[in-house]
Amino acid sequence: MVKEKLHVLSDGGYETKGHFGPYGGAYVPETLVPALRELEEAYMRSGQDESFQKEFRDLLQRYVGRPSLFYEAKRLSEQLGGARIYLKREDLNHTGAHKINNTLGQILLAKAMGKKRVIAETGAGQHGVATATACALFALPCVVYMGEEDVRRQKLNVLRMKLLGAEVRTVTHGSCTLKDAINEALRDWVTNVEETFYCFGTAAGPHPYPTIVRDFQAVIGHETREQALKELGKLPDAIIACIGGGSNAIGIFHPFIPDPEVRLIGVEAGGTGNKTGENAATLCLGEPGVLHGAYSYLLQDDDGQIVVTTSVSAGLDYPGVGPEHSNLKETGRADYVSISDQEALDACSLLCQTEGILPALESAHAIAYAAKLAPRLSKDQVIVVNLSGRGDKDVETLAQYLEGGADHE
C-alpha cells in the first residue's frame, strides 16, 4: 500500500533513461542536469571506443592485478559444515578493495571529457583511496569529502589519501558520515560543475551513475562466472555480498541475474538492533523515497526525514541504497538480509583464524551470512562470497573489540 502511494514519480511521462522498474531517475538541481547528460553521452561513447576499452582492460590487468583470485576457503567450509565456500578475492586488488575497478573507469571518462578537477565522497575511505590513486596515476587534482566520524574511525585511509596527493575535506554536519559527505560533494559539484568530474563511489546517486558504476564493477561477476565454470563445471548455488550503496554486490550479481538457479543475497548492516537509528539495513527496514538524486529504498522517519544510521562498518553506514537493488528486491530476484555488528566482528575473527585472511568489516558482513547459510546447504552446493575489501583499515576498531570495549554505541 505504502509503496503504491509512493511510486508517483514514475507514474508515466518521465523522459529520462536510467530507471530500474520504478526506481532510479535523476532527481537533482537543474544546474546538474546538463552535466549528467554530458556524462551519459561520454559513457555511451566510451562503450564504442576500442582504445578506451583497451586502456581500461590493460589497467585492470596490469595495475589492479585482475583477474582476482577465486579461492576455495576449505578450512572455513569444514568448520561450518555444509556448502563449499569460495571467496572472490577483491581484497587482493591494488588499494585493497573493489573500488579501484570503478575509479579507474571513471577517471578515464574524466580524461576523455577534458575535466580538470576530480571530487569524490568516501565512507570507509576505500573509494577515497581508490579515487586518489587513479587521480595520481592520471595527474588530476583530487578533493575527497569525508564525514568527521569516518575520518576518526578510518585514520589509516585518511593518511593514504593524503600521501596520494588528495585533499581530504572533513564534513562536520548531519551525521558526519557517508550521507553527509555525498551532500557536500554534490554541493561542490553544483558550484564548480563546468570543470569538475564527480567520481561517484557506489551504484547509487542520479542516473547515469548507478549504471556506470555497475558496469565498471561487473568485471567481478564476469570473472566469477568464468572461474566457477572452469573450476566447478557449474554456476554457484548462491552469491553473497555486503551492501552499503551496493556497488560490489551489483558488480558480482549482475552477470548472474538471468540465471534463476543462482541465489543472490545482499547483506546489509544490522548494526546494534532493528529500531530506527540502530542499523543501516535500508532494504530490510526502509521505504522508497528520494535521496541523493535517485528514487530508491531509504531509512527515513515518519515525516520523510533521513535517519542517522549505525554500523560498525563505515562503508555500510548509509541510509540509502542503489536503485537497481531496490528493483531486485521488488522483483524478488535477490534477497536482502542483515547481519549485526557483533556477528560481523565474530565473522572477521573466524575468517582470520580459519583462512589467515583479514576481511574489511564491510565484507565480514557477507562472511557472517555465509556462515549462517552454509550449514543449511549440502556439501555439493557452492556459495561464493564477494570478499570486497581487506581489513587493515579496521584494525583499530577490531583492537577495541578484542579488548572487549567496542566504541560504537
Next chain:
Amino acid sequence: MSERLKAVFQTKPAGVTRLISYIMAGDPSVEASLRRLRGLADYGVDILELGVPFSDPMADGVVIQAAAERALNAQMTVKKTLELVQEFRKTHNTPLLLMSYLNPLLHYGWDRFVEDAAEAGVDGFILPDLPWREGKGLRTRTEKSVGNKLSFIPMIAQTSREQDIEAVSQVTEGFAYVLSRNGITGGEVEIPDNVSVFIESLRDSLQIPRCVGFGIQKAEQVRALAKICDGVVVGSALVKAFAKLDQEGLEEKDLIEQEKEVFTWLASLKR
C-alpha cells in the same frame, strides 16, 4: 494558477521590482514563522516562499542548512507547515509557494499532500531536486487531482541548454526561477557579471516572467537585476538576519521591534 499568483504579474510593481522572500517553516518556531510571514506580507513582499525543512538539503548553503536543522530540532513537519499556511491565509492574501525537497512530500503521500496544500491556501511549489523534465508525471497527476490551483515553478540554471529551456518554454503561467549562478543558496559565491546576458537571452524563449534568485543580498544587486528581470528572490540573507536576532535572546517585545527593522530593510530593496 491561483488568482493570487496571477495578480502579482498582472500589475506593475509599485517600486522598482517584485520581491520574493524566503524563510524556513518552523525556524525557530511555528509562531515566529507565522509572525514573520505576516510581517513580510505587510511590508510589501510580492510572493512568499516558505521552506519545508529536510535533513539533507543538497542545494542549500550553510545558512539554510542551519535553518532546516533548527526547524527539525523544533519538531517541524510537513503537516505543521500546511497548518501554518492555513493560519496565515486567515489574515493575508499574498501568494505563497512551498519550497521543498521531494522526499518529505512523497512520504506524506503526494495525492494527499496536494489536496491538503490547495486546501491550506498554498499557491504552488518550487522543488529544487525535481528537474523540470523529470517532473512531468507529478505535474500531470497533480492537475488531475486539484486542477490548476497549484503552480509548479520551473528553475532555469546557468548551465541549462536549449533542450532544457525548450521544455520550460511551453509553460504559460507562474514564473521562471532563474538561478543567478551555478551553486547552492547563499551569498558565499559572487554573482557573475555576465548573468544579465543570460537573463536577456531568455526573454524571447519564455512566455512567463523571469525572477532571479541565489546569492542576492545587497541593494545594488537588486537594482542591477531589476532592470532586466521581473522579480528577485532574497532567501539566505533574510534567514540570516532573523537567525541573528533569534540568537540574541531578546524579550519578545524587543524581538518583534527588531524584526520590523528586517522587514524595513527588505522592503527598501524594492525601491
